[in-house]
Amino acid sequence: MSLGDDKASCAHLREACVESQQVFRGHFLDVRRDQVRLPDGKLASREYIVHPGAVAIVALLDDGQFVLERQFRYPLGRAVIEFPAGKLGRGEDPWHCAVRELHEETGYRAREWAYAGILHNAIAYCDEGIEIWFARGLSLGERHLDEGEFLDVFTATPQALMDGVRDGQVTDAKTLIALLWWQQWQAGAWPLTWQPEPMGVLSA
Template sequence: MTDRRLEPDDHLVETTLERQQLVRGSFLDVRRDTVRLPGGETATREYIVHPGAVVVVALLDDARLVMERQYRHPLGRVMLEFPAGKIDPGEPSGRCAVRELAEETGYQAAEWAFAATMHNAIAYSTEGIEIWFARGLEAGERQLDRGEFIDVCAMEEAELDRLAAQGELTDAKTLVALMWLQKWRSGAWPLDWRPVGDVLAGR
């Protein structure tokens, strides 16, 4: 087995020949592309164009984490998740993180840190979810969207870790964000904390 991480990827790249829009909804854009494979054959690729989203790991002063429980229709069940939301057109991701945390939980955070971008469904979606951390929380009033029903709770990291190990915590963005939290707290993966004003200003 050869380590190809430092070699060109031309032998893997597919070339788009034709693009067709299958569905254009209020949220999702579903497309089908005809592509030429590296070997010369053609194939189709169906995928979702997504505007991107954020997930927020919000740390209370007692080290507990702000969590949400929300019914997710595609799965037909209530899911445990970190606060998250879709980025609006033209909206900077940091501003989206501040907005979503306040709207869904009521919390305002004094400090923020960007961790990474995760791609949670690379086979069929362009969606990238930015992982943000927030601390110095101050409680306030929620501003949920119409038709949005969310329970907010505070949980310890150890409890989330136990639920993940038992297969009860299954949301991908929450699992990846939990890993980032554990890496940061262990000192392995640093975070660059900034005042909320800098985040809102895009600095």
């Protein structure tokens, strides 16, 4: 059953851009202020962030545990527990980005990968899309963190992660959605199609 979110059924809700202004350009964030025409013909202002996109990886050890990270997130002023993740480089293939980020941040390589889906975590003010990838058949090597990147890598059982969500220790949106995907996959409701890790990504 369709939820009716196709372009034709939503045409009466569309806002059309009249004018777009770039108000800030940072290292990777692009802040815009647009004037839009509303469905009733009136004008309104929309401020939003253009983001290159990102990936999040549900990395599964053979014993069923997750590979997780603990990283200080400056806007929140605290360390956050999350699945490995990272932003896309210009023109980078999301699957290749997932392979690269998992290896750089955790040291793990995966024998098999599966694409789950995409989430939009801040739809009112950002166009960022985060692709969720699953990885299994892991082998551990050496990490290669970026300069200025500091994070802890640890493992936890699915139950421990779910308990952390319940207790408010885990609040990261991409981790919550990825955990939902894992639960549905485990229940047999949302299948995954596994493929071998693409060759040459890390040597490129």
